[in-house]
Amino acid sequence: MVVTRTRSPIRSNVGLKAVMAVTGIILVLFLIAHMLGNLKVFTGETSFDHYAHWLRDIGKPLLPGVWFLWILRAVLVVAVVGHIAAATALALRARAARPVRYAHRAKVQGSYAARTMRWGGVIILLFVIYHLLDLTTGHLNPVGDPSNPYSNVVADFAPERWYVTLFYTLAIVSLGFHLRHGAFSAFRSLGQQTPKGERRARTAALVFAVALCAGYLVVPFAVLTGLVA
Incomplete structure (x- = not known):
């Protein structure tokens, strides 16, 4: 049997x-x-x-x-x-x-977000590890005082630590590309398959990704410029 x-x-x-x-x-x-x-x-x-x-x-x-x-x-x-x-x-x-590559296959022009999902995911993963050691456990934070989170944030993005803000920005931008591609794919899965529907899906995904990135980036740049101190 x-x-x-x-x-x-x-x-x-x-x-x-x-x-x-x-x-x-x-x-x-x-x-x-x-x-x-x-x-x-x-x-x-x-x-x-x-x-x-x-x-x-x-x-x-x-x-x-x-x-x-x-x-x-x-x-x-x-x-x-x-x-x-x-x-x-x-x-x-x-x-x-598709295990066999075509000898004269034309290059597929995917979106920038789709082509960068892999390295973007690596950057995000590395950032999450650093972020936890920085603002959660305090091991990489200049203050590292769990009882004073505000001071930890201000010390973290101080002007002399511009490289932290740069790394944070790179990670958030990578996250934005990831979210834009993911949100667009989700909208398509929900039935947005017509040309008009796809345009709306692309716009909605872009607006969402930009809004979320702006919400995250405004904090470190506010500290960097002295707006938050």
């Missing part, structure tokens, strides 16, 4: 795209919430520090200490790993589906 193994639905192309969509939504929602929290730096040191300490107290007394943040971090790690794994699997299957 021959036993036929069926592939799990989640491992099919449709399933992997669903994984990318769900994990992408989780990550985008976090990015929006994190951006809004960062913007509270413009409300002053007391307000920003109060917000940062409030994050540590979410869930009390049901959850002890900073458990909520660790649960959130665990969810984000799972989402990132799932997103990368699904994207990698789909890319490998697409390459395997």
